[in-house]
Amino acid sequence: MxxxxxxxxxxxxxxxxxxxxxxxxxxxxxxxxxxxxxxxxxxxxxxSNLNGFCERKMKVSSMDLWSVSTEDVIAEFPIDPIKENYVRRVKSCIFSLVYPTPFTSAVQLVAVSEDVLENLLDLHLSVAETNAFLQFVSGGKTMPGSVPLAHRYGGHQFGAWAGQLGDGRAHLIGTYINRYGERWELQLKGSGRTPYSRSGDGRAVLRSSVREFLCSEAMHYLGIPSSRAASLVVSNDAVWRDQFYNGNLKKERGAIVLRVAKSWFRIGxxxxxxxxxxxxxxxxxxxxxxxxxxxxxxxxxxxxxxxxxxxxxxxxxxxxxxxxxxxxxxxxxxxxxxxxxxxxxxxxxxxxxxxxxxxxxxxxxxxxxxxxxxxxxxxxxxxxxxxxxxxxxxxxxxxxxxxxxxxxxxxxxxxxxxxxLFRAKLGFLGEREQDLTLIASFLNLMEDTKPDFTMTFRQLSEITREQLQNLSIPQEYFALYDLSQHKKFPDWVALYLQRLKSSPGDSDPERRQRMTGINPIYVLRNWMAESAVRKAEMNDFSEVHLLQKVLRRPFHAQKIAERAGYSQRPPSWAKEVKVSCSS
Structure with missing residues (x-):
């Protein structure tokens, strides 16, 4: 090995x-x-390198002036000849034509991504206040020119070939070419049964939809390639889920996320x-x-x-x-x-x-x-x-x-x-032979002491060289303080400071600025998402909005986030939070 x-x-x-x-x-x-x-x-x-770039194409303020189309994929690939919507093995095609199933109860808009609407889809934010938008993002209305499709794919799940899988609760509702010439595929998730639903009901619940909406946007702002989330809606339609597969069936509320990506093609x-x-x-x-x-x-x-x-x-x-x-x-x-x-x-x-x-x-x-x-x-x-x-x-x-x-x-x-990446997280400029030792030994110290991962790197970014040299770690730097209790921490600090000095002209303020630009202070921890979900299930979407705002600036300390404890030790109940494949 x-x-x-x-x-x-x-x-x-x-x-x-x-x-x-x-x-x-x-x-x-x-x-x-x-x-x-x-x-x-x-x-x-x-x-700037894309064809079709047009700065003059402005954001639109009415859904009547905006359109999407699936013509490009329909023209390119054979479509499933069977138009009826029932579960079956599909052959010799990439997509099946199938329309979303609208909710039977009233639909409520939970949140939208301003960046996705305005900068990816050329929609003025005011559009989100219209009924036409609500109908569109909840699967209640199909845009002219759009022929909704469900994608056929397979996959290896947990190491074994699972055969046909496919979009069992998602619909590709169109492709949009924006003012920058970028091609974006819009997909509703939780929008009803398709030929690929197997034994599922084609729905997604509010619990998982809040998590997807927040995390896809959070990952984008962390600089990690990700699909995006344009909107999140919730209904009062009952969706039954056994969340932890333990026989405890529970009624939850159906929700839909409008997801956006350059492509939804995957290995499967x-x-x-x-x-x-x-x-x-x-x-x-x-x-x-x-x-x-x-x-x-x-x-x-x-x-x-x-x-x-x-x-x-x-x-x-x-x-x-x-x-x-x-x-x-x-x-x-x-x-x-x-x-x-x-x-x-x-x-x-x-x-x-x-x-x-x-x-x-x-x-x-x-x-x-x-x-x-x-x-x-x-x-x-x-x-x-x-x-x-x-x-x-x-x-x-x-x-x-x-x-x-x-x-x-x-x-x-x-x-x-x-x-x-870890060179940058530790604030190193250039490459030195001892970098591998410093990275690996730092991770070993973390393995032994198990401090908070995010806050250890963040607090190392904020602490001064003088404090490190004196081994004076303030207790409010709780993660770094936990790490400093390791008997080998002083030896590591000595090597670390020596490595920092090997970059002439690199001042400590520059080092700290550099490190705080790559080591986030806020990530979407499961307990934070769970707190937002619990409130959302009571029709209180305030924490969804709070997290959405905070996670747009994950590298900057924010008073509202500090008041919520997002950079502190997790609350005592956080260790009880569990998530599963159920959604």
Missing amino acids: ETLLSRTLNGFPTFMCFWTVFCSGCHGGEMDFIFDAESYGNIYSNK SLEIVAQYGEIDLLRELVDFIIEEHFLSISRSDPNKVLAFFSSVVSQTANLIALWMSVGFAHGVCNTDNFSLLSITIDYGPFGFMERYDADYVPNTSDDGGRYKIGNQANVGMFNLNKLLVALKPLMDTRQRQLASQVLGGFPDLYYQRFTE
């Missing part, structure tokens, strides 16, 4: 879990061939057509994804599938390293939840780690701890291997061999990005 950190760490035990241990046989030796994803361009393209989108031998359709889908979202890869390039795979490998390594840098555990890292654009999607039983623990599992449904935070990179590599299996029919023997080498380089890509 080879670890990514096999070096001797100056007497500190090597902390393998958080750096990630990769299974033997997956990580080969030196590679003869590596695709550099940057040579193919970043899939998150600069606005390719797996399903490959598994059932629909190779022409697989080729058609891959060509479409490359042409729409990987703009630097030419459709005529004979190595385009290899280039596409290489880019996904690189971007997935980056995404998981970013998750780790803020202590985020996805909770359900199945292949049907891994975006081909390497953005965070499908927020279910996620969690931001509080007490530092590489074995942290946010999902009570994950009995075996497969998706614990310290295993996310391993799971990422497993999922990318399933992507490679799906793509192999489109590659010749040589390309398959090269793709296997690219996959073999995933641990190094992840390790490199992880190291870059």
Whole structure:
């Protein structure tokens, strides 16, 4: 078993879990061939380089002046010929035509994202006050030109092939090209049954919808690629859920989130057509994804599938390293939840780690701890291997061999990005040989003392060099104070201060400013989301709005957030909060 950190760490035990241990046989030796994803361009393209850019296209103040369409995908792919909405195995298509099911009770708007409405969808914020908008985002009204679709995909769930999955409670209601030329796909989640609902009712409950709305926006403002949430509505329709699968069925309220992403295609989108031998359709889908979202890869390039795979490998390594840098555990890292654009999607039983623990599992449904935070990179590599299996029919023997080498380089890509991020979190400029020792030993100290992950890095960002040198840690810096109780903390501080001094001209105020710009003070902890959910279930949406406001500026101390205790030790009841796959 080879670890990514096999070096001797100056007497500190090597902390393998958080750096990630990769299974033997997956990580080969030196590679003869590596695709550099940057040579193919970043899939998150600069606005100024996009066709159709039009600054003069203004935000609209009426839904009558705004439209979306699904014509691009309908024109590109075969659509399920069966139009009736019943659960079935669907073949030889990418989408089924199916309309949302409106709620039967009155619908209430809980929250909107001003940024998404105004800067992604070109809608003036006043539109959100109209009944037309409420009908649109609750599935009660279909826009002219929109033919709602449910996406067919499969996936490996908890390591096993689960067969056909698909959008069982989501509807793609249109694509919108905004004033920057950006293409955004709009999807309602919780909008009713589809052919892919299996035994489900096609609904989402308020509890999970509040969490998805808040976390997708929070991740965006943390600088982590993510789907966005435009709106959240709630009804009085009864939705029955056994939240913890213990026989305790409970009536909850149905809710819908309008989600926005550049694309909702995921690894499972390719797996399903490959598994059932629909190779022409697989080729058609891959060509479409490359042409729409990987703009630097030419459709005529004979190595385009290899280039596409290489880019996904690189971007997935980056995404998981970013998750780790803020202590985020996805909770359900199945292949049907891994975006081909390497953005965070499908927020279910996620969690931001509080007490530092590489074995942290946010999902009570994950009995075996497969998706614990310290295993996310391993799971990422497993999922990318399933992507490679799906793509192999489109590659010749040589390309398959090269793709296997690219996959073999995933641990190094992840390790490199992880190291870059944690260098920055510790305030280092440039690269020094001792950086790896300092990072790993700091994580080892955290493993032993289990301080709050977010606040340890934040308080290290705020404390002065003089306080560190004197080992004078104020008790209000509770996380760093907990860490300082470790007997090896003074030794680490001495090495840390010596490393900081190795960057001439770098002042302590500059170091602190730099670190507070990358180490957040606020993340969406499960207890914070739970507090907002409990109030929302009583029709009090004040904490949803408060968290929405606070999480837009996660790196800045805010009086309203401090009054709410968002940067303090969690309340005593926080350890009782549990989340599951039920939503």
